[in-house]
Amino acid sequence: MAGRLKALYPGTFDPITFGHIDIINRARGVFDIVVVAVASNLEKKPLFTDKERIALIKNSLDEHDGIEVTSFDGLTVHFAKSIGATAIVRGIRAVSDFEFEFQMALTNRKMQPDIETVFLTPDEKHSYISSSLVKDIARRGGDITCFVPEAVKKELAKKFSS
Numbered sequence: 592m593a594g595r596l597k598a599l600y601p602g603t604f605d606p607i608t609f610g611h612i613d614i615i616n617r618a619r620g621v622f623d624i625v626v627v628a629v630a631s632n633l634e635k636k637p638l639f640t641d642k643e644r645i646a647l648i649k650n651s652l653d654e655h656d657g658i659e660v661t662s663f664d665g666l667t668v669h670f671a672k673s674i675g676a677t678a679i680v681r682g683i684r685a686v687s688d689f690e691f692e693f694q695m696a697l698t699n700r701k702m703q704p705d706i707e708t709v710f711l712t713p714d715e716k717h718s719y720i721s722s723s724l725v726k727d728i729a730r731r732g733g734d735i736t737c738f739v740p741e742a743v744k745k746e747l748a749k750k751f752s753s
Contacts, residue, residue: 596678597678598626599626600628601667605726606722610717619658624659631662644662668702668706681711682713683710685718695708729744729751
């Protein structure tokens, strides 16, 4: 549809957390369409496959018009252009995230000047959550109920029980 603002929210989402969900909901308040895209980044050695991560994301989100979930490979800015996104959404949890994200935003702008990067911050109660932290807690048998949706908690328990 012409005139509708579309944003890409890329990430590994391994797994999705309440912090990610908060950013998705904030982005949805700004953009008509938010494409949540699982990056096929094998360098990070994800715990979950792309298909599993997509399923967990879909299972974790409330039904909203305007949210699409997919995966991609390659440069984020090229994928954003291919889907007609006018913006790339990035979550900033702390000042430590900013330097890398700022560098990436400037690089993307150089490659694709018509796509903006929009930084969003999660609610303070989610600002310290990371997928790596959640996996570490789950791996060691800790309670992750306050960090991830129930479906994610169950899938992490399955992964670490074997």
